[in-house]
Amino acid sequence: MRYEIWLLLPLAAVFIASLLLHMNYLKKLDNKLRNMAGCSYDLDSLEKALQIGQGSNFSTVMLSTWCLFFVSLFVLYFLTPTIFPEFNYFRLSQLASQWWGIMIFGMAISAIVGAFSFFMPKYSFPWIYQYYAISRTRKNIMATWIFILLLICVSLSLYLAVIYPDINYSIWNTAYAALFASIILLILPLISANLEGKI
């Protein structure tokens, strides 16, 4: 199996780790509140009570980066036939033969992720952020750098498509690093909340 496919495992591991971190965070919070409060409550009420508005701009940007992250992931892995010769964008030959084909391809992935976030809003990182206190500085860092990193990832992926059938592994590795860094930034509030113990 190609090493690029093995490199999907760290991305999956980050997702799983973030889920575990979030569950751990909620559990600690629940325990602390139960000790402090003298009354009973259900978890839904707690979750509702804990939600903090992160601001429209930040939420919009983070929802956009959430979509963009998946666009970048698909473009990195599925744009050229290098990694998956049988499943890639160029198998859609009628679309891929148009200059605007990649645009449609990217938009379609955005739309799918957007639809997922729309119909199941609780299953996206931006929704989880509402349980965390995120400083303005951190918000600025996240909003700016995730966009930049994903822009780098998409741009390098397009470059790899342009030079295909030549393959440049340095470029691919750089794009992957940018993608990986962006996901680390995406779960930054979860990491920091667990590490800093701010509950």
Place this chain on the structure above:
Amino acid sequence: MKRGVAILLLIVYLSLMVVQADVKVPVTSSKASTSSGGGGSRSPDIENFIRQVESWKTNYEDRFEYLQKLLYKPAWTNTSYVPPDVWLYYPPSANKTINRTDEVKIEAIILNKNPIEIKRALYLTLEIMEPGETSFKPANTGVQIIQVNEYDEKEQTARRTFPELNSFGYLDKVGDVKLRVKWTDGEYKLYSSRGKSFPDYGYYPELILNITNIPPRINNSTMKVEPLQAKWDDYIQYIGSFEELGSNNSTRTTSIQKERPVQVTLHIYNNSQEVFNITKPFLPEDAISFSTKDADLFKESDAGKNFSYRYSSTDGMKNGPNTTWSALAAGPHIRPNPKIKVDNIKASSEDENYYWWQNYNFSLEAKSQSSEPVDLRVDLYTDTPAHPGKLAASQTVIVPVNESIPIFFSSIRPFDVADANQNFRYYFGYSAPDQYGKIRSDIMQGEKAIGAKLINQDLAIPAGIASIVAIFAVCLLIGALIERRFYR
């Protein structure tokens, strides 16, 4: 005296000839020595005597027969001699309805209870009444002789096969055949049919077998006409073969059918109407072959027509099925008569890289071969693994009589990204037949393989930027929509 000697010799000779038919009298040309009563001895010339007897036989027929009667001496028989019983043996378990090519074994079985001292040699002749006949005739088998010592000591029986009759493949009609044995022991001339029948044991005085026929059948999978497309005066061959003998039943087949020619007829059809047929004999093991060498199968007026064909085969057997038909098969297509002449077919890319997004130029030259210009529609087809036989462009031109004109398909973009890194081929289709009677050119190979690049290099930067901007914009729009709906 001379007459007395002659009569004496005649008596001896006729006695030997009539009674001991199976014993050869040694006849030599040496003089026989006989004595006469007091007249001295003479050596009569036996050849003269034979001639004399023959002249009597010819000239005094009635007297000769009387003389025969007078001189006849019955064979010696014992009063206790009982004529043997003779049957035909056919296994009770065997089917009496058989194909004429099936192997059969016809046996005679003889029960002779006389002691060996008085047993006689038996001469058996197989007789047959063929289908539709009213009388028996000797079968085409030899006389079988049962010697006195051939009987089983305990059962007092003997068996004898008629080896020459191993099938009924020689018959030219099917139906019931009757078999019986005519036998003689020198004294009696009798038939097996005088005995009783014991079908449970397979003993028959007259054996009746129902002979059927399995006509020769042509193996449909071997039918072929070559070439499938041809000009009306090209060499065209129809081929095929018979199904293997005995393949449709489990019985063994004798070689008789293999030696008997089968009349095979080739029937040629146009629009379900038989337009021609020709018959030739073939041995069942031979390949069937008809060709335009056998006859003028097609005429000039057949140009442009589609034909089909089938075979019928017959072995000529009467009273039963004797003909089979093969399946109907397509072919040949007779090419139309030429109306145009085409040559100089070319293709090239706009530059040497042959990328899929580039334009290509295709061309050919054509002129009319008929007496007037031809309004010609030309279709350009490209052929790649991803898009086989794709119609890339069409145009209609008027092709003049005396001069070849170029027909260009310029700046055609027939390929897409799926064709990258693939070889391509191309051909032209015409609305009128070319000099080979074809309405399609040969398939031409592209000069080079299509380049392996997937992205149009010229558009890469603007298209890339536009794509990134558009994708980011869509993501922002989606983010804003969801934020408004769920995050306030």
